[in-house]
Amino acid sequence: MLKKFTAFFLALAACALVAFQPEKPAAKTPNIVLFFIDDLGYGDLSVTGALGYRTPNLDKMAAEGTRFTNFMAAQAVCSASRAALLTGCYPNRLGIAGAFGPNAKMGLNPKEETIAELVKAQGYATGIFGKWHLGSEQEFLPLQQGFDEYYGVPYSHDMWPLHPWQERAKYPPLHWIEGNTPGKEIKNLEDASELTPKITERATAFIRKNKNKPFFLYVPHPLPHVPLAASAKFRGKSERGIFGDVLMELDWSVGEIMKELKAQGLDNNTLVIFTSDNGPWLNYGDHAGSAGGFREGKGTSFEGGQREPCIMRWPGVVPAGRVSNKLLSTLDVLPTIVKLTGAKLPKEKIDGYDFTDLLKGDDTKTPRETLLYYYRKNSLEAVRKGDWKLVFAHPGRIYEGQLPGQNGQPGPAPEDFQYPKALYHLTRDPGERYDVQAQNPEIVAELEKIAEAAREDLGDDLQQKQGKNVRPVGKVNP
Incomplete structure (x- = not known):
């Protein structure tokens, strides 16, 4: 009998120990999911004013997180913008400009350290599902840049023989890539309609596969870059057409x-x-998005080209229903993720700032005060400090005054319009319409000093100046 009572009380004690054990502590580092949408304009979500359709999941995400209204892409074009996001560097610091074509024998230098490489060293699983566009040769593909898994397209899906611009008819066939291996060819718009659902399927599978370890999931959707295509489930469902x-x-x-x-x-x-990654390709007319009232669009250094919708959500950490107007950039994503995950910063110089405190709700913090607007090969077209933006005289793309195209055919977008030097106050004049440099010579002088330092550091083709701290682009090893 004594043995039975002893066993009974030992069992009770064991149950009590289990019952009063503290809950497992939350993981010290968060999972990261990063959506990077192609050619999405500031005004293309219903929460930022889109008409003719709704984006309820993103509206909900904004209600449960923080919307950043002064969030800038580092450059208003595909490859350059993606390089900046993944490395925290101005793309011209890395020797990268524009958008790599399918026959380019160059890409993001494998010596550069990406977000994926940095968090992988912390034990993170890393996956990318979508558009890469940082070099299509194998030595530049995601598996060589820190990612464990890759399924997607190597560059923009208009870089194929069906492009309406005749010179692109010579492009090679476009294939899905699994890891390092080309797979099914994307031959037509019906094939292209599989882009969003297939990427979504692979992204959700990655989450299930890695639910018991921290992960970095990068989802750079190829759409709504032209040519537009939607699956049968969504085709014809909106009042805004395709x-x-x-x-x-x-x-x-x-x-x-x-x-x-x-x-x-x-x-x-x-x-x-x-x-x-950048603003809308406006000369595609009804197949293009909206810059939300900002000037110009993709391929320009005006706000319509570089100011992007941005929502961040992390329940209990990032304040819900909040709007922040602080200046931030895709350059700042890497150092912030590094801080949150306990990873180490890259060995080489970067241009991003950690905004962890601001992200978590401390609105007294202003991590970024300035931004450089580079375009073309390496041309400094504008500089910004706070609300002031000084645009330098430069040739550039213009959509204004041009009749946009229809039904997937582009209208004109001349590349050689001569923009004059001008100073804008972006709080009073977010559309960059009123040049106030004559009234503010001291502001012009202050911003010109920032520009001179930038030219010393990164160079400026318009002034035929070489930067002291520019690193080489990756080139195919013969």
């Missing part, structure tokens, strides 16, 4: 990935970032 259909499907994709996070019990320990 562009609205595509946006509805992209919003669905975000919703599916967010649902998977919740299903796997990861929602409260995941930072989700949603933004775009």
